[in-house]
Amino acid sequence: MNIVEFEDVNFNYDNSAILSDINFVIEKNDFVAIVGPNGGGKSTLLKLILAQLSPTKGKIKVFGNKNYKSLEKIGYVPQFITHQSDFPLRLIDMVLQSKLRSNSLFARYSKSDKQKAQKILDRLQIGEFKDRFLAELSGGQRQRALIARALIDDPQLLILDEPTASVDITVEKDIYEILKDLNKDMTIILVTHDVNFVSKYVNKVFCINRYLHTHKLDELESHNAEEAYNNSMKIITHKCGL
């Protein structure tokens, strides 16, 4: 079963085409980087996968299902908007927000929810900070917290929107190492600007600039030729207008 499948998908907004003729398949345990210029349709593509938008034309299947409402199986990590960095909320309370459901009055979290949260925070090495407020965390810790929040529902697909946009390069590496580890258990899609860095970790690169160009990196690497790899990077950056 494919995790995500797009068949001739078009998306128009106010009569202008944002995405055209998008065809791709994301398989189990793929690690996909979506790159492309601003306004090229990266976030639209994510929103289509997350069923926050419907395609103008074409078919989208997620987990093999056309009318998927099983969003619990998708973990989503949004960009950490800077104005929220001082939001008066404890790390653990933010992570547990994943366990809120629409109709729970006096929402309480169960003991197992809390244990689960602790386990995930420990795995991401931020367990000791669980009672800290978001303002007291570093950029990298905050980003891990967002990943933890997405992981608490045991997603089979993890989607991240520019997870390393606001962190320095060492933290960026840490985060990709974490994702690489998580990739053993789940399929990962991430949007990024930095195609060169991310290419060491992912197996597919999607360039979106209204149209889609896919690149499979694992096939290239099996030749183990540095030159082929570099050429491929050049093609990616060129086609994506980066």
Add this chain to the structure above:
Amino acid sequence: MEFFHSLATVAFLRNALLAGILASIVCGTIGSLVVVKRISFVSGAIAHSVLGGIGLAYFLGVSPILGAFVFAILAAVLISYVKQRKKQNEDTVLSAFWAVGMAIGIIFMSKTPGYNANLMSYLFGNILLVSNSDLLSLLLLVIVIISTVVIFYRQFIAIIFDEEFARLKKIKVDFMYTLLLILISLSVVILIRIVGIILVIALLTLPAAISRFFNRSIGGMMFWASILGLVFTILGLWISYVLDLPTGSVIIVLAGLTYIIGSFIKK
């Protein structure tokens, strides 16, 4: 000291104090949500559109608080609807609510004999005119507001912190946002008695904003914003009583000064 003696014995001062206590609780709770969600402009639009309801109520000869109540809820629902549609520029729509509501109010009041004094008291509030029946309706509104916040606390925080994520987790974001705006509307109706339409945003946001300087949790913010609101109200009553100044304005000036001092200390 004469003032504090009078607080206990003079009915209108006692009512003013009780109204102040109720208003402070509202300021602290709803104000904190307004401050962290950054929607004071939305609150302002709701507050000013309420004048339309007050004017209409005067014209029809029904209770102004009822008119305010109906228009506030109406404004909340419409503003939330506009936000969800995302077709219009929200800023422009809010400004329209702000101005058109006031214009409607003033048209109706001008067609109602003897409107002038009343207009002033709704624009700038008059905490000294709070009657026993006013107090009862204020108390009722406070109970409704506080219990709603308690019931939906975590959902409110979730939609304020990250609307997109909350939507994915199937929290009814649009419903919760409308509910939040309705709570703001109810608060506005309460606070108008104290400081009036023009100053209501200040009383809603300043205590919460000051409280945020020294609180890291939203619960703490709510508690200390309520205490601050109470201090400003009592001090404002006292100073305006001694110096014969308009109470609502004194309360706001006190809150504003504290906010400025607080922001310097925070630096």
